[in-house]
Amino acid sequence: MAHMAYSTAPAITVGFDLDMTLIDSRPGIHACYTALAERTGTFIDADLAVTRLGPPLVEEIANWFPAAHVQEMADLYRSLYPTYAITGTLALPGAREAIDAVHEAGGRSLVVTAKYEPNAELHLEHLGIRPDVLAGDLWAEQKAVALREHGAGVYVGDHEGDVRGARAADALSVTVATGPFGAEELRAAGADVVLTDLTEFPQWLAGHLETTRG
Numbered sequence: 001m002a003h004m005a006y007s008t009a010p011a012i013t014v015g016f017d018l019d020m021t022l023i024d025s026r027p028g029i030h031a032c033y034t035a036l037a038e039r040t041g042t043f044i045d046a047d048l049a050v051t052r053l054g055p056p057l058v059e060e061i062a063n064w065f066p067a068a069h070v071q072e073m074a075d076l077y078r079s080l081y082p083t084y085a086i087t088g089t090l091a092l093p094g095a096r097e098a099i100d101a102v103h104e105a106g107g108r109s110l111v112v113t114a115k116y117e118p119n120a121e122l123h124l125e126h127l128g129i130r131p132d133v134l135a136g137d138l139w140a141e142q143k144a145v146a147l148r149e150h151g152a153g154v155y156v157g158d159h160e161g162d163v164r165g166a167r168a169a170d171a172l173s174v175t176v177a178t179g180p181f182g183a184e185e186l187r188a189a190g191a192d193v194v195l196t197d198l199t200e201f202p203q204w205l206a207g208h209l210e211t212t213r214g
Helices: 026-040 057-061 067-084 095-104 117-127 140-149 160-168 183-188 198-213
Strands: 013-016 108-112 133-135 154-157 172-176 193-195
Touching: 013 095, 013 140, 026 067, 057 067, 067 117, 095 108, 095 198, 108 140, 117 133, 133 140, 140 160, 154 160, 154 198, 160 172, 160 183, 172 198, 183 193, 193 198
Parallel strands: 013 108, 013 154, 108 133, 154 172, 172 193
Antiparallel strands: none
8 A cells, every 4th residue: 555645754743732722621620639638638729729730740739738748649639530530621622623633734643741641541532632642741841852752843732831842842832822821921931823722723734834835
């Protein structure tokens, strides 16, 4: 069987962040923090915690538990996550269409997230979002490891940490104002492109590919 040209040289490889870029995980994460608080008898302001999504879990856990117990509580949270966080999480508008747009352009898609990879995979499976590659447990500049490995020329995220990851990988930083940072904050953080949400991504991608091919 003849191979299409992009089977070895895809037209483009695009990376996406997960939380608040592709999915609105706030309801599920809120439920998981509430369950963790009930299980441990420790106060956790779940309303506050879900406004700070993006950085590694241990950073949030450290706000509620002594340092000596942070890793233990993070492990407990991750064990509770499949029960409490998956079904309450929704795909953000345009998420599936953004992945599809990359594939329809002959490209490859990957999700690069700070989330624990097995739980990230559960979200993608539950919501029917199908990237070619998933890389978890990577935050900010660490994301560049996966982006470089897979040759991503674009990284799409919602957080200043995603901008830093794109920069570290020498990738174009495309951002969506669906997370904790507004459009002006994302521009100030150094994003190359700021979209309202992923519904604008397919049109942006088409224009970007036309420009780069031209």
